[in-house]
Amino acid sequence: MACIQKLKEDLIVLERLFPKGHERVQIISASLDEVVLKFVKPDSTSYDFTGSILENYPRVAPLWFTDSEDPSITAIINEMSDNHQTPGMLHQIHYLISQLCALNQLTVPAELLQMIPNQELDEGTGSDDEMEFAQSENEEEDDVEMFEDMADDSAAFEDAGSSTTGSTSEDLPSEAVNVLNRVVVAQRQQHLRGTPTGSIAANDRLMKELKDIYRCENMKNGTFSVELVNDNLYEWDVYLQKVDEESLLAQDLKQLSKEKKPAFLQFKFHFKDTFPFEPPFVHLIAPTVQNGFVLSGGALCMELLTKQGWSSAYSIESLIMQIAATLVKGKARVAFDGKANTYSFSRAQQSFKSLVHIHSKSGWYTPPQADG
Missing domain, CATH: 3.10.110.10 (Ubiquitin Conjugating Enzyme)
Structure with missing residues (x-):
């Protein structure tokens, strides 16, 4: 039951971060059986992906399918389905989006900051290596640690007391999204060099303050x-x-x-x-x-x-x-x-x-x- 509840929570997070109107990543549908995702390129063409959730999830990663015949896309899908170290849905989609952005030379969406949960094990996985991705193990582990430091508590990135969904970038100008993305890159580079700065609490609050600044009327006028x-x-x-x-x-x-x-x-x-x-x-x-x-x-x-x-x-x-x-x-x-x-x-x-x-x-x- 705990696994099902965790999966439900993960699906809610995905639909909240990537609604159907998102410019880059859209969750078309999300159920306990499968997740359908659309990745939209700048030229409006797109890739469609379906992740089938098996009965023994999260011990086994979802099975992924795509209509694309691009060998690079197929390689990404095969690697995800064979990945036994990070079978969780959030980790899988995080990896998928990251690889697709890298393949198309695009900046990753700011919402990726909020996809990596606290460092905890899904029920039944029993592995301390769950936070690592299969490809380039050491580099991916550094990335995961960086995202944990910046988004240990995803609620800190939401608008306090706002009636709108503060965690998405839909209400942020493109300038703000670009700034947030550059901050993520700078933070990642610091972690890879072994020279991280700041603290989790300060990172979270400053990111929220920066978003609020870009949304406020005093900035707009x-x-x-x-x-x-x-x-x-x-x-x-x-x-x-x-x-x-x-x-x-x-x-x-x-x-x-x-x-x-x-x-x-x-x-x-x-x-x-x-x-x-x-x-x-x-x-x-x-x-x-x-x-x-x-x-x-x-x-x-x-x-x-x-x-x-x-x-x-x-x-x-x-x-x-x-x-x-x-x-x-x-x-x-x-x-x-x-x-x-x-x-x-x-x-x-x-x-x-x-x-x-x-x-x-x-x-x-x-x-x-x-x-x-």
Whole structure:
């Protein structure tokens, strides 16, 4: 019964990740007897696959069939049906999609991150090698470990409190999917080199935050934009392009645009492997700003950015908007007078540490409610 229940759960995962409208992989039908999958190529041609689930599953892998006469496709199918090390349905389809993408030189769908479950054995398999694929055993084991680190809990990649299915890429722009795919590749390369960074909790939360950012209205309407530095999930460039229209800072941004200069405030967000339990370190890169609670090194005088003022419930979108509000509240102005200040990571860190030390003794000023 446990095997049947596990299979039912796996089928639900597949249908959720790859609905019939998915641009690359579509689960046409999924039952306890068979799974029918369609792989759609960019030219709209497709491959159809049927996996028949036998009575002794998961001890024995499903039997796979395809109408394609392509020898490369046939070789993949034969290898899957003969695979006794990873007979589970999720592992089989993960391998199938990966091989088809490699064969057609396509980027793997972002949903593959959520297909590898926790490192556990299906009932009756009795093998510690289940997490390995038959082809190129050592390399596939490294890939599985990487996916486990990034997606140990698939629920972390879903939208919290959203009525839509947050785990699919249908509601994400193509730019976002490409970014997520590049992050996966970068993480895989780090694991293969034996130099992984971050933590499972931080990876999961940052991937979710990144998806939420790409979905939010503030990103869509140009209030701000984000870019990962060298596809590093732990270092973001945030470009604040709009603030309160009635503020002097908004007028300054318009003036920058008239002068054909970058009309935004660029911030650097540095995340630790302790995120979301500790805040990111945030500092201004450009332009030089006077007032607005911006310190001489570019760090920000905000209790929210300290361990004491931070909460793991805060989202990055809300943090960005709070920074924008703080700048306006502090009457921030762009320095047009030529007195440029050189912001740097080290100077920002030093000034922020001094700030935290001072406020740890004197406390933080809380403005009256009437002041916002």
